[in-house]
Amino acid sequence: MDRKLSSEDKFNLQQNFRRYLKFQDQYEIANEIAKEARASRVWVAGVIALLFALASDFFLGASAALFGLYFYRIFMASMKVGAAEEGREDTERWFAGKGLKFEGRILYYRDDQMMETPLDPFNDRLYK
Numbered sequence: 001m002d003r004k005l006s007s008e009d010k011f012n013l014q015q016n017f018r019r020y021l022k023f024q025d026q027y028e029i030a031n032e033i034a035k036e037a038r039a040s041r042v043w044v045a046g047v048i049a050l051l052f053a054l055a056s057d058f059f060l061g062a063s064a065a066l067f068g069l070y071f072y073r074i075f076m077a078s079m080k081v082g083a084a085e086e087g088r089e090d091t092e093r094w095f096a097g098k099g100l101k102f103e104g105r106i107l108y109y110r111d112d113q114m115m116e117t118p119l120d121p122f123n124d125r126l127y128k
Contacts, residue, residue: 003109004126004127004128005098005126005127005128006127006128007127007128009098009127010121010127013098013121014121014122016091016094016095017107017121019087019091020088020091020092020095020102021105023084023085023087023088023091024088024105026080026083026084026087027081027084027085027088030077030080030081030083030084031081033077033080034074034077034078034080034081036077037070037073037074037076037077038074038077040070040073042066042067042069042070042073043066043067043070045066046063046064046066046067046070047063049062049063049066050063095107096110099111100119103115106118107119107120107121
């Protein structure tokens with residue numbers, strides 16, 4: 001049996017589909033930035049500056065600045081990841097309320113366990 005979605009939901013479905021893809025892209029970009037921030041070796045320079053801090057207040061300040069930069073980058077990246085993930089989950093809940101689900105960037109009916117029929121929200125044959 002060929003299922004159809006309500007034509008009244010067409011505009012909202014298309015808009016939320018675009019929103020989901022936007023949040024998915026933001027999440028992927030923010031996640032890469034977070035990985036780069038955690039992989040940064042600025043903290044190593046901070047430790048080296050801390051070793052010289054015994055002889056100079058300048059190196060103590062430089063060490064604190066390097067550690068601050070490292071943790072600031074991690075914190076800001078994790079905030080962006082969280083915001084994108086929250087938006088993505090919000091739109092996923094909206095689609096779940098309509099009986100739909102996402103698998104990656106592809107939309108399916110929630111009960112389509114085999115993922116045989118992907119849905120295109122911009123195809124007019126999908127709506128009744």
